[in-house]
Amino acid sequence: MEKIESVLSFIVEIEKLKGVLRKTRPCALPRYENSAEHSWHVCLCALMLKDFADDTIDIDRVIRMLLIHDLGEIDAGDTIIYASETAENKAKEEAGVKRLLGLLPDGQGDEYLVLWQEFELGETPDAIYARAIDRIPPLLHNLHGDGHSWRDNNVPKEKVFGLNSRIEKGSKDIWRVLKGKLEEAVDAGLLN
Amino acid sequence: MEKIESVLSFIVEIEKLKGVLRKTRPCALPRYENSAEHSWHVCLCALMLKDFADDTIDIDRVIRMLLIHDLGEIDAGDTIIYASETAENKAKEEAGVKRLLGLLPDGQGDEYLVLWQEFELGETPDAIYARAIDRIPPLLHNLHGDGHSWRDNNVPKEKVFGLNSRIEKGSKDIWRVLKGKLEEAVDAGLLN
Ligand SMILES: [Ca+2]
Numbered sequence: 001m002e003k004i005e006s007v008l009s010f011i012v013e014i015e016k017l018k019g020v021l022r023k024t025r026p027c028a029l030p031r032y033e034n035s036a037e038h039s040w041h042v043c044l045c046a047l048m049l050k051d052f053a054d055d056t057i058d059i060d061r062v063i064r065m066l067l068i069h070d071l072g073e074i075d076a077g078d079t080i081i082y083a084s085e086t087a088e089n090k091a092k093e094e095a096g097v098k099r100l101l102g103l104l105p106d107g108q109g110d111e112y113l114v115l116w117q118e119f120e121l122g123e124t125p126d127a128i129y130a131r132a133i134d135r136i137p138p139l140l141h142n143l144h145g146d147g148h149s150w151r152d153n154n155v156p157k158e159k160v161f162g163l164n165s166r167i168e169k170g171s172k173d174i175w176r177v178l179k180g181k182l183e184e185a186v187d188a189g190l191l192n
Numbered sequence: 193m194e195k196i197e198s199v200l201s202f203i204v205e206i207e208k209l210k211g212v213l214r215k216t217r218p219c220a221l222p223r224y225e226n227s228a229e230h231s232w233h234v235c236l237c238a239l240m241l242k243d244f245a246d247d248t249i250d251i252d253r254v255i256r257m258l259l260i261h262d263l264g265e266i267d268a269g270d271t272i273i274y275a276s277e278t279a280e281n282k283a284k285e286e287a288g289v290k291r292l293l294g295l296l297p298d299g300q301g302d303e304y305l306v307l308w309q310e311f312e313l314g315e316t317p318d319a320i321y322a323r324a325i326d327r328i329p330p331l332l333h334n335l336h337g338d339g340h341s342w343r344d345n346n347v348p349k350e351k352v353f354g355l356n357s358r359i360e361k362g363s364k365d366i367w368r369v370l371k372g373k374l375e376e377a378v379d380a381g382l383l384n
Contacts (some may be wrong), residue, residue: 004241004244004365004366004369005369007240007241008328008332008369010240011233011236011237011328011329011332012219012332012336014233014236015218015220015221015233015329017232018218018221018225018229018233019218019220019221026207026210026211027204027207028207028208028211029207029211031211033210034229035226036229036233037209037210037229037232037369039225039232040209040228040229040231040232040235040259041203041206041207041210041228043232043235043259044203044206044237044259044260047259048199048202048203048258048300048363049196049199052196060252060255063252063255063256063259064239064255066256067232067235067236067239068236072315081383088254104240122266123202136200136203137203137207140203140204141202144204173196177196177200177323192348
């Protein structure tokens with residue numbers, strides 16, 4: 001029974017992700033998104049777009065990766081991606097992920113730490129696809145939300161196109177569609 | 193490209209689940225939980241507790257089931273489980289799930305409708321386990337949150353023990369642990 005108690009303490013502890021706020025507002029909601037609901041949303045994005053991945057991927061591994069990909073923010077907090085993914089912040093996140101997964105019994109967390117590191121490195125087909133998908137919801141939030149996060153954080157269009165071309169590494173077709181929408185946003189003055 | 197556009201419209205539409213509020217507050221948060229963040233949380237519960245399932249389960253199917261299990265609430269709203277799972281409400285939820293999955297291209301949603309229905313029926317090992325897991329977070333919220341939802345909704349202990357014995361159908365060991373915690377809650381006066 002002690003093992004179950006350990007998993008339950010993990011389950012309670014990861015709830016804190018529901019209190020980590022991100023920098024965009026979900027379409028049609030007046031408040032900022034939290035990283036827990038974001039994690040759910042990207043899992044369904046990945047699942048429903050899986051046939052557009054350019055490489056062969058294991059969608060079940062991708063979903064597990066996305067379920068845990070933001071756990072590091074519980075201890076480190078969310079930082080806007082355009083601001084920079086610093087080594088210091090990444091180290092803080094990794095320490096946090098280790099602490100949380102360490103709550104699980106019998107080294108059960110080890111495989112998830114490896115999966116989290118694979119996502120962070122972004123070199124395997126699964127990680128490349130997962131990281132591509134992770135970029136989609138915040139773009140949609142801005143596109144459907146008057147570019148609020150681009151403007152509030154003074155993000156120039158060069159940065160938006162540059163960083164989000166990460167989507168292209170996972171799926172040329174998805175990037176083509178989203179790039180078209182970004183260009184329309186520039187024309188409409190949402191993005192400068 | 194039209195197919196990708198259709199999936200994107202699905203992705204935008206399901207965001208509304210982030211605005212559907214449930215009846216419990218996450219551990220350590222002062223606000224009610226929404227069904228999107230709940231969906232993320234139950235997926236990780238299911239994953240980390242999978243070895244305690246009594247039956248042979250396909251955890252990847254279970255996770256897909258749990259990712260979509262609450263989509264019906266977007267059109268039907270969340271109703272407290274103790275209040276009753278009426279046929280009328282279930283029909284409303286199913287119509288809502290059909291509407292949402294119908295946004296996906298080429299009948300891509302059909303397999304997820306079948307999965308949603310399997311969850312609702314709760315007869316296969318995957319559905320039995322998924323439904324058992326779905327009960328765990330609200331119990332933890334009450335146990336760690338002074339029984340707030342039991343009290344606010346006047347839920348007597350007989351109903352709590354009765355309905356949550358659904359957990360036992362998925363895992364006798366998990367139920368034994370949680371039943372012990374519920375008995376402690378009765379002794380402590382959180383549950384009457
Ligand atoms: Ca539920």
